Amino acid sequence: MKQKIFLIIFIFIASNIFPQGFKVNASGEKTFNFTDRGKRNQASFYSTTPLEDITGLTNDINGKVTLKVEDIKSIRGDFSVSVSSIKTGIDLRDEHLREENWLNADKYPDIKFSIKEISNVKQIADNRFQVEFSGDFTLRGITKRISGNATITYLVESEQTKQRAPGDLLGVQAKFNVRLADFGVNNNIVGQKVAEVVEVSVNMVGSSAL
Amino acid sequence: MQFMSSYKKIVFLISFSLIFLTIIFWIYQGAEIFTKTKVLVDNTSELDKELGIKNEIWVDKFVLGLDYTIGIIILIMILTFLTNYLLKTKRKGS
Numbered sequence: 001m002k003q004k005i006f007l008i009i010f011i012f013i014a015s016n017i018f019p020q021g022f023k024v025n026a027s028g029e030k031t032f033n034f035t036d037r038g039k040r041n042q043a044s045f046y047s048t049t050p051l052e053d054i055t056g057l058t059n060d061i062n063g064k065v066t067l068k069v070e071d072i073k074s075i076r077g078d079f080s081v082s083v084s085s086i087k088t089g090i091d092l093r094d095e096h097l098r099e100e101n102w103l104n105a106d107k108y109p110d111i112k113f114s115i116k117e118i119s120n121v122k123q124i125a126d127n128r129f130q131v132e133f134s135g136d137f138t139l140r141g142i143t144k145r146i147s148g149n150a151t152i153t154y155l156v157e158s159e160q161t162k163q164r165a166p167g168d169l170l171g172v173q174a175k176f177n178v179r180l181a182d183f184g185v186n187n188n189i190v191g192q193k194v195a196e197v198v199e200v201s202v203n204m205v206g207s208s209a210l
Numbered sequence: 211m212q213f214m215s216s217y218k219k220i221v222f223l224i225s226f227s228l229i230f231l232t233i234i235f236w237i238y239q240g241a242e243i244f245t246k247t248k249v250l251v252d253n254t255s256e257l258d259k260e261l262g263i264k265n266e267i268w269v270d271k272f273v274l275g276l277d278y279t280i281g282i283i284i285l286i287m288i289l290t291f292l293t294n295y296l297l298k299t300k301r302k303g304s
Contacts, residue, residue, distance in 0.1 A: 173262050
């Protein structure tokens with residue numbers, strides 16, 4: 001019985017002390033570039049209200065992530081998305097989205113995110129981890145700390161991965177919520193057609209060779 | 211007189227049928243509030259799945275919304291009353 005308790009305590013301590021990382025041949029610090037010339041990386045927002053569901057999507061993501069391959073928690077990176085590239089499926093609504101009382105694309109052309117912390121790392125498959133992250137999110141020139149969940153997958157370069165980009169690939173799927181009022185967006189001005197809190201999803205792939 | 215009356219009935223029948231079909235088509239297309247010309251469709255590849263990501267793309271597709279549905283219904287109603295008015299005028303003239 002004592003042995004079992006010691007074993008459980010040991011596993012708990014070991015999992016918290018020893019860093020969790022990708023099991024690949026590469027080691028040390030690696031940088032992944034998420035600026036995809038093929039524009040296949042995407043960030044989207046989803047708003048749901050009784051009146052209408054709105055999805056906005058952009059493929060114009062720029063950013064880089066640096067990490068120590070053997071330690072997921074070492075991930076740091078910066079991303080930006082151009083406001084003018086967000087499409088909602090209705091041209092007129094896209095124009096409204098760029099207006100001054102909404103995202104004000106002229107004054108604040110980019111939405112930015114900077115990863116500051118990775119926590120609660122859980123391995124869910126080979127070289128695939130589920131993590132919680134927090135970072136500085138900048139919208140309309142206002143920066144707030146937000147947190148969310150992400151799944152990070154590492155694929156070593158192969159004939160298959162070369163179809164997407166050269167080098168090793170890092171796939172990132174992330175989700176977090178943004179309260180519009182925190183960033184000076186008043187959703188009441190359009191009769192609450194947009195939710196107070198929108199869900200942001202990011203699906204992107206970075207390459208170590210770009 | 212009898213001919214004009216039955217003709218009027220036909221006009222109303224056609225109008226109501228068109229309005230009914232428009233509403234059915236609107237409901238069939240998802241009963242959206244606003245008309246859309248683009249919709250998101252899944253474009254996730256096998257490699258995307260291996261990378262744990264999803265991919266969606268906008269494709270051109272017309273989805274009738276309540277805004278256009280109301281517009282079409284109003285147009286049908288105007289045409290119906292206009293047709294009936296012309297028929298009435300024609301009846302008075304003859």
